[in-house]
Amino acid sequence: MNVTIVDYKSGNISSVINSFKEVAKNKVKIEVTSDLGKIKSTDKVVLPGQGSFKSCVDALQSINGLVDCLNDFVMNKKKPLLGICVGLQMFADVGYEESETKGLGWIPGKVTKIDNKKGKYKLPHIGWNQINIVKESKIFKDIKDKSHMYFVHSYEFVPTDKNSILATTDYSSNHVCAVEKENIFGTQFHPEKSDKTGLKIINNFINL
Amino acid sequence: MLKNRIIPCLDVKNGRVVKGINFVDLKDAGDPVEQAKIYSDGGADEICFLDITASNENRDTIYEVVEKTSKKCFVPLTVGGGVRSVDDINKLLNCGADKVSINTAAVENSKVVVDSSKKFGSQCIVVAIDAKKNGDKWEVFTHGGRNNSRIDALEYAKKMEDSGAGELLVTSMDRDGTQVGYDIELMSKISSKVNIPLIASGGVGNLDHLVEGIKSGKASAVLAASIFHYGKYSVKEAKQYLESKGIPVRT
Secondary structure, eight states, X not given: OEEEEEOOSOSOOHHHHHHHHHHHTTTSEEEEEOOHHHHHHOSEEEEOOOSOHHHHHHHHHHSTTHHHHHHIIIIISOOOEEEETHHHHXXXXXXXXXXXXXXXXXXXXEEEEOOOTTTTSOSSEEEEEEEEEOSOOGGGXXXXXXXXXXXXXXXXXXXXXXXXXXXXXXXXXXEEEEEEETTEEEESSOGGGSHHHHHHHHHHHHTO | OOOOEEEEEEEEETTEEEXXXXXXXXXXXXXXXXXXXXXXXXXXXXXXXXXXXXXXXXXXXXXXXXXXHHTTOOSOEEEESSOOSHHHHHHHHHHTOSEEEEOHHHXXXXXXXXXXXXXXXXXXXXXXXXXXXXXXXXXXXXXXXXXXXXXXXXXXHHHHHHHTOSEEEEEETTTTTXXXXXXXXXXXXXXXXXXXXXXXXXXXXXXXXXXXXXXXXXXXXXXXXXXXXXXXXXXXXXXXXXXXXXXXXXX
16 A cells, blocks of 8 residues: 655644655655646645645646646545644645635635634643544544644634534634544644654554 | 642753662663653653753754653653754654753743744643842842853743743742752742743742642643752652642642
8 A cells, every 4th residue: 555645845744744654654655746647646645734724826827737636536436534733734725824815615614713812821831732523434543532743733624514523622712623524534633753652643644 | 620730840961861770670771761660650741851051063962862861751852051042942742852941042032932932832832941040139140050041931931931931930040059059039020920831940948838839839841850859859749749748740
C-alpha cells in the first residue's frame, strides 16, 4: 500500500513525514510528492497545511491540476484522505484568514477566527488540549475520550452539517477539532506532534 | 481545557549537549537525540534546543541534531541560537524543527520576523527576548546577553507580536542561573501587554517557581533547564505538583 503526503510547498511538513514513516515502518510506502500521476494512483492521501488558509489554497492552486486531481481522488474515487490543521480547514467552502478565500468545498462550512473574548484567550491556541469525542470513527480506534492532542491555530472550522463532527475541544468556546465525511478525514490538531496518542491516529488512518 | 506546558531546554554546542541530563545512565551523555527522547518519554510537552555553538564553521552541526531528533521525538521541537535569517529558519524547519526561536536577529531587523511568519506561519516563529532590569523598566539584550540594545522590553514585546511572532520566550537575565525564581513582574507585565502566549524562562530553582510563573507570571508555558538536568525533579513530578496546585497539565 502507498500513502502519499502532498508536498505543495506550503509550510513545514518534515514532522508529518517523520511521523508517518515512523508508524509505517517498512510495511507501507510513504511518498512525498506533488506529482499528479503518483497522487492519482496512490491508495491514501495526506494533506498537511501550515500558514494561512489563503496561502495554503494559493499554494495548492499554483500547482497545475492539483486541485482537480484531489477532487477526483476524494469525490469520484472515494479514496481516504486525511487533512491536518489548515489541510482540514481547506475542506470548507470558504475561509476568512487574510481575505475571503474559496476552499475545496468538500465539507460544507466556513473557517473563521476563534473569538478571543476581548483578549481573555491568547491566540494562537497553542499547546495540549483535550478532545471530546462525539462520534465513533475508525481513525479514533483505541483513542480514549479526553485524550490530549497538540494544537496550534487561530482559526476554526465551522461545518454546516454537525453530523460530520468527530470531536471538539474547548478553548474560548467549544470548537470542532476532527471531522469525517465518508472517505474524508481531518484533524485540526497535529497528530504528528501529539506523542504516542497522535501516532496511534496516524496508524489508524494507515490501516483504514 | 488548554494545559500549561513544561518545556525542558538543552544547550547544544558543536552538535553535542553541554548542559543537559546529568543523572541517569546515558549511553552517550552528549547525545542530544538520547536526551530529548528521555524528556519526551518522560512527559515533556515540548523540547527546546539552544544552539550555543560559537564558531561559524560548526554552525551546521545543529541541522544534523535536529534531523535526528525529529525522527525520534513526536512532541514539538523548538530550536534557537544563532538564527540570523529566513534562510536559517527554512533550513531548521526542513530538518524537522517545529518552531524556531529568533533573538538577536529580531532585535536588529524585525523584518526577519515579518518575513518568516508570512512565509512559514506565525505558529513556528518564537521571538526570544533576553531582558534585564534597569530602574523601573527592562531592557532587551542581544548576542547571548552581551550587548544592551537599550530597547524597552515591553514595547519590544508588543512590536514582535505585531510583526507576526506566534509566541514569546522571555528570559530574565537577572534571574538566569540564580535558581531564585522567574522575574514574575517582567513576565506578567509582558503577558498582559500581548495577546500571544508567553513562555517564561530564567531562574527556576524549585517547583513552586513553576507555579508562580504560571499563576502570577501569567505564562502559558514554563521553560527550565537545571532542575530537570540534574535529576532534582522529573518532568512527571513537576506536573504532579502543578496539578496539586490547581494548574491544568497534560498527564
